[in-house]
Amino acid sequence: MPKLDRFxxxxxxxxxxxxxxxxWQVVTMVANSPFLPTPVQVFEAFIKIxxxxxxxxxxxxxxxxxxxxxxxxxxxVAIVTAVPLGILMGVKPVVKSVASPVxxxxxxxxPIAWIPLSIILFSGINRYIxxxxxxxxxxxxLDTIAGVKRTSETQxxxxxxxxxxxxxxxxxxxxxxxxxxxxxxxxxxxxxxxMCIVAAEMMGGEPVGxxxxxxxxxNLLQIDVVVLxxxxxxxxxxxxxxxxxxVERRLFKWRVxxxx
Amino acid sequence: MPxxxxxxxxxxxxxxxxxxxSVIDNLDLSIDEGRFACIVGPSGCGKTTLLKILCGxxxxxxxxxxxxxxxxxPKKQRFGVIFQEDSLLPWLNxxxxxxxxxxxxxxxxxxxxxxxxxxxxxxxxxxxxFPHQISGGxxxxxxxxRALAVDPEIILMDEPFADLDAQTRSMMQKELLxxxxxxxxxxxxxxxxxxxxxxxxxxxxxxxxxxxxxxATVSIDIDHPRSRLSPPFISYREKILGMLQEEITxx
Ligand SMILES: Nc1ncnc2c1ncn2[C@@H]1O[C@H](COP(=O)(O)OP(=O)(O)OP(=O)(O)O)[C@@H](O)[C@H]1O
Ligand SMILES: [Mg+2]
Numbered sequence: 001m002p003k004l005d006r007f008x009x010x011x012x013x014x015x016x017x018x019x020x021x022x023x024w025q026v027v028t029m030v031a032n033s034p035f036l037p038t039p040v041q042v043f044e045a046f047i048k049i050x051x052x053x054x055x056x057x058x059x060x061x062x063x064x065x066x067x068x069x070x071x072x073x074x075x076x077v078a079i080v081t082a083v084p085l086g087i088l089m090g091v092k093p094v095v096k097s098v099a100s101p102v103x104x105x106x107x108x109x110x111p112i113a114w115i116p117l118s119i120i121l122f123s124g125i126n127r128y129i130x131x132x133x134x135x136x137x138x139x140x141x142l143d144t145i146a147g148v149k150r151t152s153e154t155q156x157x158x159x160x161x162x163x164x165x166x167x168x169x170x171x172x173x174x175x176x177x178x179x180x181x182x183x184x185x186x187x188x189x190x191x192x193x194x195m196c197i198v199a200a201e202m203m204g205g206e207p208v209g210x211x212x213x214x215x216x217x218x219n220l221l222q223i224d225v226v227v228l229x230x231x232x233x234x235x236x237x238x239x240x241x242x243x244x245x246x247v248e249r250r251l252f253k254w255r256v257x258x259x260x
Numbered sequence: 261m262p263x264x265x266x267x268x269x270x271x272x273x274x275x276x277x278x279x280x281x282s283v284i285d286n287l288d289l290s291i292d293e294g295r296f297a298c299i300v301g302p303s304g305c306g307k308t309t310l311l312k313i314l315c316g317x318x319x320x321x322x323x324x325x326x327x328x329x330x331x332x333x334p335k336k337q338r339f340g341v342i343f344q345e346d347s348l349l350p351w352l353n354x355x356x357x358x359x360x361x362x363x364x365x366x367x368x369x370x371x372x373x374x375x376x377x378x379x380x381x382x383x384x385x386x387x388x389x390f391p392h393q394i395s396g397g398x399x400x401x402x403x404x405x406r407a408l409a410v411d412p413e414i415i416l417m418d419e420p421f422a423d424l425d426a427q428t429r430s431m432m433q434k435e436l437l438x439x440x441x442x443x444x445x446x447x448x449x450x451x452x453x454x455x456x457x458x459x460x461x462x463x464x465x466x467x468x469x470x471x472x473x474x475x476a477t478v479s480i481d482i483d484h485p486r487s488r489l490s491p492p493f494i495s496y497r498e499k500i501l502g503m504l505q506e507e508i509t510x511x
Contacts, residue, residue, distance in 0.1 A: 161341040162364035
Protein backbone atom coordinates (compact mmCIF):
# COMPACT_ATOMS: atom_id res chain seq x y z
CA MET A 1 0.00 0.00 0.00
CA PRO A 2 1.37 3.46 -0.85
CA LYS A 3 2.35 5.70 2.08
CA LEU A 4 -0.36 8.28 1.58
CA ASP A 5 -3.08 5.64 1.45
CA ARG A 6 -1.92 4.09 4.68
CA PHE A 7 -1.84 7.50 6.37
CA UNK A 8 -5.33 8.28 5.16
CA UNK A 9 -6.76 4.95 6.24
CA UNK A 10 -5.22 5.36 9.70
CA UNK A 11 -6.79 8.79 9.91
CA UNK A 12 -10.17 7.42 8.88
CA UNK A 13 -9.81 4.62 11.42
CA UNK A 14 -9.08 7.01 14.27
CA UNK A 15 -11.93 9.29 13.26
CA UNK A 16 -14.34 6.38 13.08
CA UNK A 17 -13.37 5.14 16.54
CA UNK A 18 -13.67 8.64 17.99
CA UNK A 19 -17.12 9.02 16.43
CA UNK A 20 -18.17 5.71 17.91
CA UNK A 21 -17.04 6.73 21.39
CA UNK A 22 -18.77 10.12 21.10
CA UNK A 23 -22.04 8.50 20.04
CA TRP A 24 -21.69 6.06 22.91
CA GLN A 25 -21.11 8.93 25.35
CA VAL A 26 -24.10 10.90 24.04
CA VAL A 27 -26.48 7.93 24.03
CA THR A 28 -25.56 6.79 27.55
CA MET A 29 -25.75 10.36 28.88
CA VAL A 30 -29.21 10.79 27.41
CA ALA A 31 -30.35 7.37 28.64
CA ASN A 32 -28.91 8.14 32.05
CA SER A 33 -29.27 4.56 33.33
CA PRO A 34 -27.05 2.98 35.99
CA PHE A 35 -26.81 -0.10 33.75
CA LEU A 36 -25.48 1.76 30.72
CA PRO A 37 -22.02 3.11 31.55
CA THR A 38 -20.53 6.00 29.61
CA PRO A 39 -17.06 5.65 28.09
CA VAL A 40 -15.79 7.97 30.78
CA GLN A 41 -17.17 5.70 33.50
CA VAL A 42 -15.59 2.70 31.79
CA PHE A 43 -12.29 4.56 31.71
CA GLU A 44 -12.63 5.31 35.42
CA ALA A 45 -13.29 1.62 36.01
CA PHE A 46 -10.14 0.88 34.03
CA ILE A 47 -8.08 3.15 36.28
CA LYS A 48 -9.56 1.57 39.39
CA ILE A 49 -9.24 -2.07 38.34
CA UNK A 50 -5.80 -1.68 36.83
CA UNK A 51 -4.34 0.04 39.87
CA UNK A 52 -6.31 -0.92 43.00
CA UNK A 53 -7.74 -4.18 41.71
CA UNK A 54 -11.16 -5.80 41.80
CA UNK A 55 -13.20 -6.90 44.82
CA UNK A 56 -10.84 -9.83 45.36
CA UNK A 57 -7.77 -7.63 44.98
CA UNK A 58 -6.72 -8.83 41.50
CA UNK A 59 -5.70 -6.08 39.13
CA UNK A 60 -6.71 -6.00 35.47
CA UNK A 61 -3.22 -7.18 34.50
CA UNK A 62 -3.66 -10.36 36.49
CA UNK A 63 -6.96 -10.99 34.76
CA UNK A 64 -5.41 -10.46 31.32
CA UNK A 65 -2.38 -12.55 32.22
CA UNK A 66 -4.37 -15.52 33.45
CA UNK A 67 -6.74 -15.48 30.49
CA UNK A 68 -3.82 -15.29 28.08
CA UNK A 69 -2.04 -18.10 29.89
CA UNK A 70 -5.07 -20.38 29.61
CA UNK A 71 -5.71 -19.56 25.98
CA UNK A 72 -2.06 -20.01 25.03
CA UNK A 73 -1.95 -23.40 26.76
CA UNK A 74 -5.04 -24.50 24.85
CA UNK A 75 -3.49 -23.04 21.72
CA UNK A 76 -0.25 -24.98 22.23
CA VAL A 77 -2.09 -28.26 22.75
CA ALA A 78 -4.22 -27.55 19.69
CA ILE A 79 -1.13 -26.87 17.54
CA VAL A 80 0.69 -30.05 18.49
CA THR A 81 -2.43 -32.14 17.89
CA ALA A 82 -4.06 -30.46 14.88
CA VAL A 83 -0.99 -29.83 12.69
CA PRO A 84 0.37 -33.41 12.68
CA LEU A 85 -3.13 -34.88 12.30
CA GLY A 86 -3.89 -32.41 9.51
CA ILE A 87 -0.69 -33.30 7.67
CA LEU A 88 -1.39 -37.01 8.07
CA MET A 89 -4.96 -36.56 6.87
CA GLY A 90 -3.73 -34.52 3.92
CA VAL A 91 -1.00 -36.97 2.95
CA LYS A 92 -2.65 -40.32 3.66
CA PRO A 93 -6.17 -40.74 2.24
CA VAL A 94 -6.66 -43.70 4.62
CA VAL A 95 -6.17 -41.54 7.68
CA LYS A 96 -8.52 -38.97 6.24
CA SER A 97 -11.28 -41.46 5.56
CA VAL A 98 -10.92 -42.85 9.08
CA ALA A 99 -10.71 -39.52 10.88
CA SER A 100 -12.96 -37.21 8.91
CA PRO A 101 -16.34 -38.84 9.75
CA VAL A 102 -15.59 -38.04 13.40
CA UNK A 103 -14.01 -34.63 12.93
CA UNK A 104 -16.70 -33.51 10.50
CA UNK A 105 -19.37 -34.04 13.18
CA UNK A 106 -17.44 -32.89 16.22
CA UNK A 107 -16.37 -29.62 14.66
CA UNK A 108 -19.97 -28.37 14.62
CA UNK A 109 -20.39 -28.83 18.37
CA UNK A 110 -19.65 -25.40 19.91
CA PRO A 111 -17.23 -25.25 22.85
CA ILE A 112 -20.02 -23.99 25.10
CA ALA A 113 -21.87 -27.31 24.67
CA TRP A 114 -18.82 -29.11 26.05
CA ILE A 115 -18.90 -27.25 29.38
CA PRO A 116 -20.91 -29.81 31.38
CA LEU A 117 -18.82 -32.69 30.08
CA SER A 118 -15.55 -30.94 30.69
CA ILE A 119 -16.60 -30.22 34.28
CA ILE A 120 -17.22 -33.95 34.74
CA LEU A 121 -14.08 -35.08 32.90
CA PHE A 122 -11.47 -32.55 33.99
CA SER A 123 -10.46 -30.40 36.88
CA GLY A 124 -8.26 -27.37 37.43
CA ILE A 125 -6.41 -25.92 34.49
CA ASN A 126 -7.20 -28.95 32.32
CA ARG A 127 -10.81 -27.83 32.08
CA TYR A 128 -9.77 -24.60 30.45
CA ILE A 129 -7.25 -26.31 28.23
CA UNK A 130 -9.81 -28.84 27.05
CA UNK A 131 -12.48 -26.31 26.26
CA UNK A 132 -10.13 -23.93 24.49
CA UNK A 133 -8.53 -26.83 22.63
CA UNK A 134 -11.97 -27.81 21.31
CA UNK A 135 -12.39 -24.29 19.96
CA UNK A 136 -8.91 -23.87 18.49
CA UNK A 137 -8.33 -27.38 17.12
CA UNK A 138 -10.65 -27.36 14.13
CA UNK A 139 -9.65 -24.14 12.38
CA UNK A 140 -6.03 -25.33 12.53
CA UNK A 141 -6.91 -28.84 11.38
CA LEU A 142 -8.98 -27.71 8.40
CA ASP A 143 -6.43 -25.16 7.23
CA THR A 144 -3.58 -27.65 7.60
CA ILE A 145 -5.42 -30.18 5.41
CA ALA A 146 -6.16 -27.45 2.87
CA GLY A 147 -2.52 -26.37 2.92
CA VAL A 148 -1.23 -29.89 2.33
CA LYS A 149 -3.59 -30.24 -0.64
CA ARG A 150 -1.99 -27.23 -2.27
CA THR A 151 1.40 -28.91 -2.43
CA SER A 152 2.67 -29.04 -5.99
CA GLU A 153 3.05 -32.54 -7.37
CA THR A 154 6.06 -31.47 -9.42
CA GLN A 155 7.85 -30.30 -6.27
CA UNK A 156 7.19 -33.64 -4.58
CA UNK A 157 8.38 -35.49 -7.69
CA UNK A 158 11.48 -33.33 -7.76
CA UNK A 159 12.29 -34.34 -4.19
CA UNK A 160 11.68 -37.98 -5.04
CA UNK A 161 14.17 -37.88 -7.90
CA UNK A 162 16.80 -36.87 -5.35
CA UNK A 163 15.97 -40.03 -3.39
CA UNK A 164 13.96 -38.27 -0.67
CA UNK A 165 12.00 -40.53 1.69
CA UNK A 166 8.52 -39.67 2.98
CA UNK A 167 9.87 -37.97 6.08
CA UNK A 168 12.10 -35.67 4.05
CA UNK A 169 9.29 -34.94 1.60
CA UNK A 170 6.99 -33.89 4.43
CA UNK A 171 9.68 -31.83 6.13
CA UNK A 172 11.15 -30.12 3.08
CA UNK A 173 8.23 -29.85 0.67
CA UNK A 174 4.80 -30.50 2.17
CA UNK A 175 5.15 -28.69 5.48
CA UNK A 176 6.66 -25.50 4.03
CA UNK A 177 4.05 -25.54 1.24
CA UNK A 178 1.28 -25.79 3.78
CA UNK A 179 2.79 -23.32 6.23
CA UNK A 180 0.96 -20.21 4.95
CA UNK A 181 -2.38 -22.01 5.36
CA UNK A 182 -1.30 -23.42 8.73
CA UNK A 183 -0.41 -19.93 9.93
CA UNK A 184 -3.80 -18.71 8.79
CA UNK A 185 -5.37 -21.55 10.78
CA UNK A 186 -3.32 -20.54 13.83
CA UNK A 187 -4.52 -16.98 13.55
CA UNK A 188 -8.17 -17.94 13.17
CA UNK A 189 -7.83 -20.61 15.88
CA UNK A 190 -6.28 -18.24 18.37
CA UNK A 191 -9.07 -15.77 17.69
CA UNK A 192 -11.72 -18.45 18.26
CA UNK A 193 -9.95 -19.58 21.45
CA UNK A 194 -9.82 -16.06 22.74
CA MET A 195 -13.53 -15.65 22.08
CA CYS A 196 -14.17 -18.84 24.08
CA ILE A 197 -12.39 -17.47 27.15
CA VAL A 198 -15.53 -16.15 28.84
CA ALA A 199 -17.30 -19.47 28.33
CA ALA A 200 -14.27 -21.37 29.62
CA GLU A 201 -13.92 -19.21 32.72
CA MET A 202 -17.62 -19.49 33.46
CA MET A 203 -17.10 -22.98 34.78
CA GLY A 204 -13.86 -22.51 36.70
CA GLY A 205 -13.90 -21.71 40.40
CA GLU A 206 -10.86 -19.45 40.21
CA PRO A 207 -11.54 -15.77 40.86
CA VAL A 208 -9.15 -14.52 38.17
CA GLY A 209 -9.41 -14.18 34.40
CA UNK A 210 -11.17 -11.67 32.14
CA UNK A 211 -14.23 -13.88 31.80
CA UNK A 212 -14.37 -14.23 35.55
CA UNK A 213 -14.02 -10.48 35.99
CA UNK A 214 -17.02 -9.91 33.74
CA UNK A 215 -19.12 -12.49 35.57
CA UNK A 216 -18.18 -11.21 39.02
CA UNK A 217 -19.22 -7.68 38.21
CA UNK A 218 -22.29 -8.79 36.28
CA ASN A 219 -23.47 -10.41 39.52
CA LEU A 220 -22.79 -7.14 41.33
CA LEU A 221 -24.65 -5.25 38.58
CA GLN A 222 -21.61 -3.01 38.12
CA ILE A 223 -21.81 -2.82 34.37
CA ASP A 224 -18.92 -0.36 33.93
CA VAL A 225 -16.44 -3.11 34.83
CA VAL A 226 -18.36 -5.60 32.67
CA VAL A 227 -17.97 -3.32 29.67
CA LEU A 228 -14.34 -2.73 30.59
CA UNK A 229 -13.78 -6.51 30.49
CA UNK A 230 -15.47 -6.69 27.09
CA UNK A 231 -13.39 -3.86 25.66
CA UNK A 232 -10.17 -5.42 26.99
CA UNK A 233 -11.06 -8.78 25.42
CA UNK A 234 -11.59 -7.02 22.10
CA UNK A 235 -8.33 -5.08 22.34
CA UNK A 236 -6.21 -8.08 23.35
CA UNK A 237 -7.79 -10.12 20.53
CA UNK A 238 -6.90 -7.36 18.08
CA UNK A 239 -3.33 -7.24 19.36
CA UNK A 240 -2.85 -11.01 19.03
CA UNK A 241 -4.30 -11.02 15.53
CA UNK A 242 -2.01 -8.19 14.52
CA UNK A 243 0.98 -9.96 16.00
CA UNK A 244 0.40 -13.16 14.03
CA UNK A 245 -0.38 -11.19 10.87
CA UNK A 246 2.94 -9.39 11.09
CA VAL A 247 4.77 -12.68 11.64
CA GLU A 248 2.95 -14.07 8.60
CA ARG A 249 3.89 -11.08 6.52
CA ARG A 250 7.53 -11.43 7.43
CA LEU A 251 7.60 -15.20 6.97
CA PHE A 252 5.77 -15.27 3.66
CA LYS A 253 7.21 -12.26 1.98
CA TRP A 254 7.71 -14.32 -1.16
CA ARG A 255 4.03 -15.15 -1.23
CA VAL A 256 2.82 -11.61 -0.80
CA UNK A 257 5.12 -10.48 -3.59
CA UNK A 258 3.96 -13.23 -5.93
CA UNK A 259 0.36 -12.17 -5.45
CA UNK A 260 1.19 -8.48 -5.90
CA MET B 261 29.94 -52.72 -22.72
CA PRO B 262 26.13 -53.13 -22.68
CA UNK B 263 24.09 -49.93 -22.96
CA UNK B 264 23.49 -48.05 -19.69
CA UNK B 265 19.76 -47.71 -20.23
CA UNK B 266 17.70 -50.48 -21.79
CA UNK B 267 13.94 -50.48 -22.27
CA UNK B 268 12.38 -53.69 -23.54
CA UNK B 269 8.75 -54.09 -24.51
CA UNK B 270 7.98 -51.16 -22.25
CA UNK B 271 4.27 -50.36 -21.91
CA UNK B 272 2.43 -47.94 -19.70
CA UNK B 273 -1.28 -47.45 -19.28
CA UNK B 274 -3.19 -45.20 -16.96
CA UNK B 275 -6.50 -46.23 -15.49
CA UNK B 276 -8.89 -43.35 -15.15
CA UNK B 277 -12.15 -44.78 -13.82
CA UNK B 278 -13.43 -47.32 -16.34
CA UNK B 279 -11.20 -46.01 -19.08
CA UNK B 280 -7.73 -47.24 -19.80
CA UNK B 281 -5.37 -44.85 -21.53
CA SER B 282 -2.49 -46.61 -23.20
CA VAL B 283 0.37 -44.13 -23.35
CA ILE B 284 3.44 -46.24 -24.12
CA ASP B 285 3.09 -49.44 -26.11
CA ASN B 286 5.86 -51.95 -26.51
CA LEU B 287 8.70 -49.46 -26.64
CA ASP B 288 12.29 -50.60 -27.12
CA LEU B 289 15.23 -48.27 -26.62
CA SER B 290 18.80 -48.33 -25.46
CA ILE B 291 21.16 -45.50 -24.56
CA ASP B 292 24.92 -45.93 -24.17
CA GLU B 293 26.78 -44.48 -21.24
CA GLY B 294 27.97 -40.92 -21.83
CA ARG B 295 25.63 -40.34 -24.78
CA PHE B 296 23.66 -37.21 -25.37
CA ALA B 297 20.32 -38.70 -26.38
CA CYS B 298 17.47 -36.56 -27.64
CA ILE B 299 13.91 -37.82 -27.59
CA VAL B 300 11.48 -36.09 -29.93
CA GLY B 301 7.83 -36.87 -30.42
CA PRO B 302 4.51 -35.25 -31.18
CA SER B 303 2.94 -33.28 -28.39
CA GLY B 304 1.08 -35.46 -25.87
CA CYS B 305 2.60 -38.70 -27.14
CA GLY B 306 3.99 -39.77 -23.77
CA LYS B 307 7.46 -38.21 -23.53
CA THR B 308 7.04 -37.03 -19.97
CA THR B 309 5.63 -40.41 -19.00
CA LEU B 310 8.73 -42.05 -20.47
CA LEU B 311 10.93 -39.68 -18.47
CA LYS B 312 9.05 -40.50 -15.28
CA ILE B 313 9.63 -44.20 -15.90
CA LEU B 314 13.31 -43.48 -16.57
CA CYS B 315 13.75 -42.03 -13.10
CA GLY B 316 11.46 -44.39 -11.25
CA UNK B 317 8.59 -41.96 -10.62
CA UNK B 318 6.27 -44.24 -12.59
CA UNK B 319 6.41 -48.02 -12.91
CA UNK B 320 5.91 -49.75 -16.28
CA UNK B 321 2.62 -51.58 -16.74
CA UNK B 322 4.46 -54.21 -18.79
CA UNK B 323 7.96 -54.78 -20.07
CA UNK B 324 11.04 -53.41 -18.41
CA UNK B 325 13.19 -50.34 -18.03
CA UNK B 326 16.64 -51.13 -16.73
CA UNK B 327 19.59 -48.95 -15.81
CA UNK B 328 22.77 -50.93 -15.13
CA UNK B 329 20.45 -53.92 -15.24
CA UNK B 330 18.35 -52.58 -12.37
CA UNK B 331 14.90 -50.94 -12.36
CA UNK B 332 15.40 -47.18 -11.88
CA UNK B 333 15.33 -46.13 -8.22
CA PRO B 334 16.48 -42.66 -7.14
CA LYS B 335 17.24 -44.05 -3.69
CA LYS B 336 19.94 -46.23 -5.25
CA GLN B 337 21.03 -44.29 -8.34
CA ARG B 338 21.79 -40.63 -8.68
CA PHE B 339 19.51 -38.78 -11.12
CA GLY B 340 19.45 -35.18 -12.13
CA VAL B 341 15.98 -34.43 -13.42
CA ILE B 342 14.90 -31.14 -14.94
CA PHE B 343 11.13 -31.05 -15.13
CA GLN B 344 9.00 -29.56 -17.84
CA GLU B 345 7.25 -27.31 -15.32
CA ASP B 346 8.82 -24.99 -12.82
CA SER B 347 9.99 -27.09 -9.89
CA LEU B 348 11.80 -24.51 -7.76
CA LEU B 349 10.57 -23.99 -4.24
CA PRO B 350 9.22 -20.43 -4.06
CA TRP B 351 10.03 -20.06 -0.36
CA LEU B 352 13.75 -20.72 -0.79
CA ASN B 353 16.30 -18.45 -2.38
CA UNK B 354 18.37 -19.72 -5.31
CA UNK B 355 21.23 -20.90 -3.13
CA UNK B 356 18.92 -22.88 -0.86
CA UNK B 357 17.04 -24.29 -3.83
CA UNK B 358 20.28 -25.72 -5.19
CA UNK B 359 21.35 -26.84 -1.72
CA UNK B 360 18.07 -28.69 -1.27
CA UNK B 361 18.96 -31.30 -3.88
CA UNK B 362 22.34 -31.85 -2.26
CA UNK B 363 20.79 -32.16 1.18
CA UNK B 364 18.17 -34.62 -0.03
CA UNK B 365 21.02 -36.69 -1.48
CA UNK B 366 22.88 -36.44 1.85
CA UNK B 367 25.92 -34.81 0.24
CA UNK B 368 28.30 -32.86 2.51
CA UNK B 369 29.59 -29.37 1.80
CA UNK B 370 26.26 -28.50 0.21
CA UNK B 371 26.85 -24.77 0.38
CA UNK B 372 30.22 -24.83 -1.33
CA UNK B 373 29.04 -27.15 -4.10
CA UNK B 374 25.82 -25.18 -4.62
CA UNK B 375 27.76 -21.96 -5.10
CA UNK B 376 30.04 -23.65 -7.59
CA UNK B 377 27.15 -24.85 -9.74
CA UNK B 378 25.30 -21.55 -9.51
CA UNK B 379 28.44 -19.98 -10.97
CA UNK B 380 28.62 -22.71 -13.61
CA UNK B 381 25.18 -21.85 -14.97
CA UNK B 382 26.09 -18.17 -14.95
CA UNK B 383 24.03 -17.00 -11.99
CA UNK B 384 26.84 -15.73 -9.81
CA UNK B 385 25.57 -12.96 -7.57
CA UNK B 386 21.96 -14.12 -7.67
CA UNK B 387 22.29 -16.58 -4.76
CA UNK B 388 20.03 -14.57 -2.46
CA UNK B 389 17.30 -13.96 -5.04
CA PHE B 390 13.98 -15.75 -4.77
CA PRO B 391 12.42 -17.61 -7.73
CA HIS B 392 9.74 -14.94 -8.24
CA GLN B 393 12.42 -12.32 -8.65
CA ILE B 394 14.12 -13.95 -11.64
CA SER B 395 13.17 -14.71 -15.24
CA GLY B 396 11.96 -18.02 -16.64
CA GLY B 397 15.30 -18.67 -18.29
CA UNK B 398 17.12 -18.08 -15.03
CA UNK B 399 14.75 -20.46 -13.24
CA UNK B 400 15.62 -23.18 -15.74
CA UNK B 401 19.31 -22.55 -15.08
CA UNK B 402 18.73 -22.92 -11.35
CA UNK B 403 16.95 -26.22 -11.98
CA UNK B 404 19.90 -27.30 -14.12
CA UNK B 405 22.37 -26.25 -11.42
CA ARG B 406 20.36 -28.14 -8.81
CA ALA B 407 20.34 -31.27 -10.96
CA LEU B 408 24.04 -31.10 -11.88
CA ALA B 409 25.20 -30.27 -8.36
CA VAL B 410 24.42 -33.75 -7.05
CA ASP B 411 26.84 -35.20 -9.61
CA PRO B 412 24.16 -37.41 -11.19
CA GLU B 413 24.97 -40.43 -13.24
CA ILE B 414 22.08 -39.71 -15.56
CA ILE B 415 20.59 -36.35 -16.45
CA LEU B 416 16.99 -36.26 -17.61
CA MET B 417 15.63 -33.08 -19.11
CA ASP B 418 12.02 -32.54 -20.12
CA GLU B 419 11.71 -29.75 -22.69
CA PRO B 420 13.91 -27.55 -20.53
CA PHE B 421 14.13 -24.71 -23.01
CA ALA B 422 10.57 -24.78 -24.32
CA ASP B 423 9.38 -21.48 -22.85
CA LEU B 424 12.51 -19.54 -23.68
CA ASP B 425 12.84 -17.00 -26.46
CA ALA B 426 14.87 -18.06 -29.50
CA GLN B 427 18.06 -16.25 -28.47
CA THR B 428 18.16 -17.43 -24.88
CA ARG B 429 17.30 -20.89 -26.09
CA SER B 430 20.17 -21.04 -28.52
CA MET B 431 22.55 -19.73 -25.87
CA MET B 432 21.35 -22.30 -23.34
CA GLN B 433 21.81 -25.09 -25.88
CA LYS B 434 25.43 -24.10 -26.36
CA GLU B 435 26.00 -23.84 -22.63
CA LEU B 436 24.45 -27.23 -22.04
CA LEU B 437 26.72 -28.73 -24.68
CA UNK B 438 29.78 -27.20 -23.09
CA UNK B 439 28.71 -28.45 -19.65
CA UNK B 440 28.09 -31.92 -21.07
CA UNK B 441 31.47 -32.06 -22.79
CA UNK B 442 33.14 -31.14 -19.50
CA UNK B 443 31.20 -33.52 -17.25
CA UNK B 444 30.70 -36.35 -19.71
CA UNK B 445 27.35 -37.55 -18.38
CA UNK B 446 24.58 -39.55 -19.95
CA UNK B 447 21.80 -37.18 -20.89
CA UNK B 448 18.27 -37.95 -22.03
CA UNK B 449 16.90 -34.73 -23.41
CA UNK B 450 13.24 -34.51 -24.34
CA UNK B 451 12.11 -31.91 -26.80
CA UNK B 452 9.56 -31.45 -29.51
CA UNK B 453 11.85 -29.07 -31.32
CA UNK B 454 13.62 -31.01 -34.07
CA UNK B 455 16.14 -28.26 -34.73
CA UNK B 456 17.19 -28.40 -31.10
CA UNK B 457 17.48 -32.19 -31.13
CA UNK B 458 19.70 -32.19 -34.24
CA UNK B 459 21.79 -29.34 -32.87
CA UNK B 460 22.69 -31.01 -29.58
CA UNK B 461 21.93 -34.73 -29.72
CA UNK B 462 24.27 -37.56 -30.64
CA UNK B 463 21.30 -39.82 -31.14
CA UNK B 464 17.76 -38.72 -31.78
CA UNK B 465 14.96 -41.10 -30.83
CA UNK B 466 11.84 -40.27 -32.81
CA UNK B 467 8.66 -41.36 -31.05
CA UNK B 468 5.33 -42.18 -32.65
CA UNK B 469 2.05 -40.63 -31.60
CA UNK B 470 0.27 -42.05 -28.55
CA UNK B 471 0.45 -44.91 -27.60
CA UNK B 472 4.06 -44.24 -28.32
CA UNK B 473 7.05 -46.33 -29.25
CA UNK B 474 10.35 -45.59 -30.94
CA UNK B 475 9.71 -44.99 -34.62
CA ALA B 476 13.37 -44.53 -35.53
CA THR B 477 16.72 -43.91 -33.94
CA VAL B 478 18.82 -41.42 -35.87
CA SER B 479 22.49 -41.09 -35.09
CA ILE B 480 23.67 -37.54 -35.83
CA ASP B 481 27.19 -37.96 -37.20
CA ILE B 482 28.30 -34.34 -37.13
CA ASP B 483 30.93 -33.10 -34.70
CA HIS B 484 30.07 -30.42 -32.17
CA PRO B 485 29.88 -27.46 -32.51
CA ARG B 486 27.40 -27.87 -35.33
CA SER B 487 26.38 -25.32 -37.85
CA ARG B 488 22.67 -25.04 -38.48
CA LEU B 489 23.37 -24.09 -42.07
CA SER B 490 25.52 -27.06 -43.04
CA PRO B 491 23.97 -29.47 -45.59
CA PRO B 492 24.20 -32.55 -43.32
CA PHE B 493 22.47 -30.63 -40.52
CA ILE B 494 19.67 -29.60 -42.85
CA SER B 495 19.26 -33.08 -44.21
CA TYR B 496 19.07 -34.65 -40.72
CA ARG B 497 16.54 -32.04 -39.74
CA GLU B 498 14.40 -32.58 -42.82
CA LYS B 499 14.52 -36.33 -42.35
CA ILE B 500 13.35 -36.20 -38.72
CA LEU B 501 10.78 -33.49 -39.45
CA GLY B 502 9.40 -35.76 -42.16
CA MET B 503 9.04 -38.64 -39.71
CA LEU B 504 7.24 -36.45 -37.20
CA GLN B 505 5.04 -35.04 -39.92
CA GLU B 506 3.83 -38.56 -40.72
CA GLU B 507 2.87 -39.03 -37.09
CA ILE B 508 1.02 -35.76 -36.85
CA THR B 509 -0.89 -36.09 -40.13
CA UNK B 510 -1.96 -39.64 -39.30
CA UNK B 511 -3.50 -38.40 -36.03
N1 LIG C 1 -1.20 -39.73 -14.26
C1 LIG C 1 -1.89 -39.82 -15.42
N2 LIG C 1 -3.15 -40.29 -15.43
C2 LIG C 1 -3.83 -40.39 -16.58
N3 LIG C 1 -3.35 -40.04 -17.77
C3 LIG C 1 -2.11 -39.57 -17.84
C4 LIG C 1 -1.30 -39.43 -16.67
N4 LIG C 1 -0.09 -38.93 -17.03
C5 LIG C 1 -0.16 -38.76 -18.36
N5 LIG C 1 -1.35 -39.15 -18.85
C6 LIG C 1 -1.75 -39.13 -20.26
O1 LIG C 1 -0.70 -39.62 -21.01
C7 LIG C 1 -0.57 -38.94 -22.23
C8 LIG C 1 0.85 -38.52 -22.45
O2 LIG C 1 1.21 -37.60 -21.46
P1 LIG C 1 2.69 -37.03 -21.37
O3 LIG C 1 2.68 -35.94 -20.37
O4 LIG C 1 3.63 -38.14 -21.16
O5 LIG C 1 2.88 -36.45 -22.83
P2 LIG C 1 4.05 -35.55 -23.40
O6 LIG C 1 4.53 -36.22 -24.64
O7 LIG C 1 5.04 -35.24 -22.36
O8 LIG C 1 3.25 -34.24 -23.79
P3 LIG C 1 3.81 -32.74 -23.98
O9 LIG C 1 4.46 -32.71 -25.31
O10 LIG C 1 2.57 -31.93 -23.98
O11 LIG C 1 4.71 -32.47 -22.86
C9 LIG C 1 -1.54 -37.78 -22.18
O12 LIG C 1 -2.63 -38.08 -23.02
C10 LIG C 1 -1.97 -37.72 -20.75
O13 LIG C 1 -3.31 -37.37 -20.67
MG1 LIG D 1 5.62 -33.54 -21.44
